[in-house]
Amino acid sequence: MADAQDRNLPASERKIRKAREDGQVARSRDLAHLAIVGGGGAVLVAFAPQLAEAMRKLLGTGLRFDAKMLAQPDVLTHRLAELTWAWLLILMPIGAVGIGLALASGIAAGGWNFTMKPLMPNFGKLNPLSGIGRMFSSEQFTQVGKACFLALLLGGIGAFYLKLHFGDFHDALTMPLPAALQQTANALLGGLLLLVLALVVFAVIDVPLQRFLVLKRLKMSHQEMKQEYKDAEGNVEVKAKVKARMREMAKxxxxxxxxxxxxxxxxxxxxxxxxxxxxxxxxxxxxxxxxxxxxxxxxxxxxxxxxxxxxxxxxxxxxxxxxxxxxxxxxxxxxxxxxxxxxxxxxxxxxxxxxxxxxxxxxxxxxxxxxxxxxxxxxxxxxxx
Incomplete structure (x- = not known):
C-alpha cells in the first residue's frame, strides 16, 4: 500500500513502451460502441434500398412453393440451405464492416499495438486476493458506474422515444408490408440517431479518461525511477569496474x-x-x-x-x-x-x-x-x- 501511495511520478517513455509491449494501452468501449452502432447504422442506411430488395427477394423465394417442389422429399432441406447461404452473403459484409469499425475505434483510442503477451497464461491472475483487490479498486468502481449510467441513459432514451412513437408502430400494423417496413425503418432511424448522440457524448469523455487511467496505473515511485535509470544506463559500480579494467589494459x-x-x-x-x-x-x-x-x-x-x-x-x-x-x-x-x-x-x-x-x-x-x-x-x- 505504501509503495502504491509513493507512485506519484509520471511514467517514463521506457515504461510506457514496455507496457504497450505487454498489451497495456488505452481502449475505450464507448468509442467502440459508437463506431459499431453509428458506423453500422450509417452503412445500413446507405445501403437500405439494396438490402430491402435483397430481403424482399429472399422472403419471396422462401414463401414460394408449388406441387412439383412439394413432391420432392428433401425440398425443405435444399431450400433451407439455399436461404442460409443467401443470408450469409448479406450478413458477412455487414459483419466485416462491424469488425473493421471495432478495430478502427481501438486504433483511434490507443494506437496500433500488436502483441501476443496478453494471450500468455498468467497464473498470478488466479489469486483470489489480488482479484478482490482489483474488483474493489477505484478504477473498477469508475468503470462499473460509467457502464451502469450509460445503460440506464440509453434505456431511458429508447423507452422515451418508443413511447412518443408508439402510434407510428401501431399504425404500421394496418399498412401494406412495404409501407409498414418503410414507416418502421424511419421511426427506428430517429431513435438510432438519439442513441448515437448519447454515445458521442460518452465517447468524448471516455477516450481521454481511459488514457488518464492507463497513465495513472503506470505511475512510478522514486525507487522505480532510480532502478530504471540503473537498468538503462547500467550499474554504476559495474561500469566503474569495466572502465578501470579498460584503463589497466590500455596502460x-x-x-x-x-x-x-x-x-x-x-x-x-x-x-x-x-x-x-x-x-x-x-x-x-x-x-x-x-x-x-x-x-x-x-x-x-x-x-x-x-x-x-x-x-x-x-x-x-x-x-x-x-x-x-x-x-x-x-x-x-x-x-x-x-x-x-x-x-x-x-x-x-x-x-x-x-x-x-x-x-x-x-x-x-x-x-x-x-x-x-x-x-x-x-x-x-x-x-x-
Missing part, C-alpha cells in the same frame, strides 16, 4: 610500447612522454606512451631497462603531455623542438656505435609559451585600479 599496451620508443622526454618528477619516429611509415613523430607521477617513474625505469634514452626536458615534457594523446602525432608547433631532440639522440646513438663523432651538448629547446601548462596567463589588470 599495459602503452607500457609494452616503451621499449620500442626512440627516447623518453621527462619532467624530472612529474611527467614522462615516450616518442617514436619511423622514417617512411610516419609523417611525424608519435607519442607511444605518457604518464604522470608514479606512471611516469614506471615509464622512465622501463626505458632505462631497455636502454632507451631518457632526457630531462621539463618544458617539452609538459607541453607534450598536455597537448597530445597516446598513438597521436606530435602537434605541428612542436615539430622543431622534437626534431632537435631526435637529431641529438640519433647522433648520440651513432657515436656510441662508433659511426660518428660525439655530439655537443643539446642546445636549448624552445617550446611555444602557450603550449606549456606551467606558463599560466597573467591576470588582466583592473582598468580602474
Amino acid at each position: 599495459k599496451r602503452m607500457l609494452a610500447a616503451v621499449p620500442k620508443a626512440d627516447l623518453v622526454v621527462m619532467n624530472p618528477t612529474h611527467y614522462a612522454v615516450a616518442l617514436k619516429y619511423e622514417d617512411g611509415s610516419m609523417s611525424a613523430p608519435r607519442v607511444v606512451a605518457k604518464g604522470a607521477d608514479l606512471l611516469a617513474m614506471r615509464i622512465r625505469d622501463l626505458a632505462k631497462e631497455h636502454k632507451v634514452p631518457v632526457l630531462q626536458l621539463a618544458p617539452l615534457a609538459r607541453a607534450l603531455y598536455a597537448n597530445t594523446e597516446v598513438d597521436q602525432e606530435v602537434p605541428a608547433r612542436l615539430f622543431q623542438a622534437v626534431a632537435q631532440v631526435l637529431a641529438y639522440v640519433y647522433q648520440l646513438r651513432a657515436a656510441l656505435a662508433g659511426k660518428g663523432a660525439m655530439p655537443r651538448d643539446l642546445p636549448p629547446i624552445v617550446v611555444p609559451a602557450d603550449m606549456d601548462p606551467a606558463n599560466k596567463p597573467a591576470a588582466a589588470e583592473d582598468p580602474d585600479g
